[in-house]
Amino acid sequence: VTEITAKRLGREFYSRPTETVARELLGCQFVRASPDGEIRGWIVETEAYLPHGDPACHANRGSTPSNRSMFLIPGTCYVYPIHAKYCVNVSTEADGIGAAVLIRGIEVTSGNDLVQRRRGTISQMDWCRGPARLCLALSIDRSLDGEDTIHSERIWIEQSTNQPRLPAFRIGTSPRIGVTSAESLELRFFVDGNRFVSGRRRDHSRRAADSFAESCE
DNA sequence: ACGGGGATCGGCT
């Protein structure tokens, strides 16, 4: 049995065009560690918010006290409140630019008991299906806004070093969910057919996959 | 100080 090894993503990963980062985050392991325990999961759905020409990007009208994390060094968590809930992003491009990738869904691979406790009667399929649900499951709130995922012991992202990567043809795209401007931009990316992706079934052109691992075959 | 809108969710029909 070959052990699965993974390495934390470094500054250079995030210091690239936002759309590239959003695509390549699919299949990476999102990790959240707290005194309650550690939760891990495959990232199965992301959205890119671009630094230029993107009216839906919170950074579009410049830096404010609440969106400043988007302008911080690439790899910084940007946690923002919406409708009395939270969503988590990671900043991209270059220091000071103002862009990020929204993490919209993960397939939990460890820490299931802890997530179950936090999500109560919600079914496993819906634990992290959508950006605010993901934050509820992983106990992410504004105390993590501004956290640097390159060095944090509370939140970071890893990439496997000896597992097959997600094939490009397994990446589905669509307009971003809930965004009412720039609807022509296809900046949502998801693991095609994965059960833990939000949105409607017509987004999925492939048959349903039982797990992320199956999508790599 | 005020008010409208938002990268949402869950329950109900």
Added chain:
DNA sequence: GCCGATCCCCGTA
């Protein structure tokens, strides 16, 4: 599918 809850944020005055 639709709708209400809920609250933060920022533009305007």
